[in-house]
Amino acid sequence: MTKPKVFVTRQIFQEALDMLSKEADVEVWPDELPPPRDALLRKTAGVDGILSLLTDAVDGELMDAAPNLRAISQIAVGYENIDVAEATRRGLPVGYTPNALTKTTADMAFLLLMAAARRLVETAEAVKAGRWKTWHPLHYLGQDVHGATLGILGMGRIGLEMAKRAQGFDMPVVYHDVVRRPAEDEERLSIRYAPFSDVLRESDFISLHVNLTPDTRHLIGRAELEMMKPTAVLVNAARGPVIDHDALYDALKDGEIGAAALDVTEPEPLPADHPLLTLDNCIVAPHVASASVATRRLMSIMAAENLIAGLRGERMANCVNPEVYEA
Numbered sequence: 164m165t166k167p168k169v170f171v172t173r174q175i176f177q178e179a180l181d182m183l184s185k186e187a188d189v190e191v192w193p194d195e196l197p198p199p200r201d202a203l204l205r206k207t208a209g210v211d212g213i214l215s216l217l218t219d220a221v222d223g224e225l226m227d228a229a230p231n232l233r234a235i236s237q238i239a240v241g242y243e244n245i246d247v248a249e250a251t252r253r254g255l256p257v258g259y260t261p262n263a264l265t266k267t268t269a270d271m272a273f274l275l276l277m278a279a280a281r282r283l284v285e286t287a288e289a290v291k292a293g294r295w296k297t298w299h300p301l302h303y304l305g306q307d308v309h310g311a312t313l314g315i316l317g318m319g320r321i322g323l324e325m326a327k328r329a330q331g332f333d334m335p336v337v338y339h340d341v342v343r344r345p346a347e348d349e350e351r352l353s354i355r356y357a358p359f360s361d362v363l364r365e366s367d368f369i370s371l372h373v374n375l376t377p378d379t380r381h382l383i384g385r386a387e388l389e390m391m392k393p394t395a396v397l398v399n400a401a402r403g404p405v406i407d408h409d410a411l412y413d414a415l416k417d418g419e420i421g422a423a424a425l426d427v428t429e430p431e432p433l434p435a436d437h438p439l440l441t442l443d444n445c446i447v448a449p450h451v452a453s454a455s456v457a458t459r460r461l462m463s464i465m466a467a468e469n470l471i472a473g474l475r476g477e478r479m480a481n482c483v484n485p486e487v488y489e490a
């Protein structure tokens with residue numbers, strides 16, 4: 164029997180590729196950069212399965228160009244690059260990798276929070292550049308993290324883990340989400356539900372943990388930044404477009420808020436001459452919140468397992484559109 168064909172749009176952990184190779188003829192895009200659109204369409208034209216990244220648009224055009232496609236497997240928890248409605252209409256299961264990266268991403272969000280609070284990047288750069296001359300009582304002062312109020316926007320899996328980390332630093336946590344957590348979560352983690360604008364006004368640190376949807380695009384714009392404290396630190400390890408970057412630049416430059424620490428931006432990467440990169444009070448990391456060895460290995464394996472299940476016609480363990488199995 165001929166093996167099904169799969170296209171993997173970037174190198175992932177070899178262990179996961181070996182698992183896939185037992186089931187399918189696997190082609191891996193070898194370059195560091197994503198396949199250009201024409202290459203992506205060409206490479207997927209005859210495949211039964213695709214293992215995709217956030218940077219690959221898996222849309223109706225691609226699905227049309229790949230008539231044999233039976234399964235899509237994304238190595239990420241977010242999947243806004245995939246037209247899930249279109250996949251569902253065609254009965255194509257879409258896999259993703261939730262849970263694997265929850266704690267690792269929360270670790271990074273907390274790291275960004277602390278780094279911005281204590282100006283770690285700016286001060287370490289000063290040392291490297293030979294600008295640090297002596298210990299001085301008034302130099303390089305930042306903000307205390309312990310005891311400060313943390314506002315969390317989006318209290319899903321990662322938001323909850325962020326709240327757990329805040330507990331260790333005696334931080335009161337106030338949160339907003341479209342769906343309020345059950346009372347037992349609120350009690351266990353000492354998190355207080357509040358209207359969106361109250362979270363913006365009350366928090367010393369604001370961490371974003373929402374999905375990117377049409378409703379959350381530019382959730383943080385000029386009006387929201389104006390509501391924040393002049394010392395507020397804004398952390399984004401969710402998705403870049405959740406923040407209006409022009410408004411953020413102005414707010415950081417004019418001292419409307421204290422600092423920002425971003426793992427994600429719009430676009431990615433930011434061009435090297437982007438104004439945000441000129442600011443000492445803005446940290447920008449290269450979308451690495453899930454980038455620990457253990458987590459990226461687990462994500463690779465989960466994505467391979469989802470794809471294998473899809474190819475076998477079995478239920479994917481982590482499926483974005485399980486309704487395809489009801490049809």
Ligand code: GLV
Binds near residue numbers: 238242453
């Ligand atoms: C990364 O950003 C992911 O969605 O997993």
